[in-house]
Amino acid sequence: MIHPDPNTALSKCIVYFNDGNSRTFYSLDKSHKRSKPNQALGIRRLEKMLLHGKLKGAWETAIIYENAPNGRELVKYKNGVRVF
Numbered sequence: 038m039i040h041p042d043p044n045t046a047l048s049k050c051i052v053y054f055n056d057g058n059s060r061t062f063y064s065l066d067k068s069h070k071r072s073k074p075n076q077a078l079g080i081r082r083l084e085k086m087l088l089h090g091k092l093k094g095a096w097e098t099a100i101i102y103e104n105a106p107n108g109r110e111l112v113k114y115k116n117g118v119r120v121f
Contacts, residue, residue, distance in 0.1 A: 041065040046104045047076040048111065050083045053098040062086065063104065080111065087114060 043049075046063035053059045064079025080101060086092055087099050094117075101112040113120045 043104070045074070046079065047074055048079045048083065048101055049104045049108075050087070050099055050101045052087070052092065052096045054096050084112070088117065093117075 041063040043063045045066075047066045048064040050062045050064070051059060052062065062083060064076070064083050066074040066076060066079035068075070068078065083101055087096065097116060099114040100110060102108045102110055
């Protein structure tokens with residue numbers, strides 16, 4: 038299994054779970070090893086993980102940011118519904 042690299046990921050998602058814990062996930066922005074990074078692809082993959090994957094129903098709030106110091110907020114979800 039390929040794990041996203043926090044140093045090269047273009048986006049990150051901070052997930053606040055129903056039990057009070059939080060965790061940061063990083064986007065996988067490439068379709069194959071030699072392709073150029075695509076931020077839209079990475080965001081779609083994070084959304085798929087949240088809404089249809091193993092985390093479905095286990096979280097309260099999820100926010101996707103640019104993976105940079107003081108990166109801007111790109112997308113926000115509250116109880117499975119897109120807010121921003």
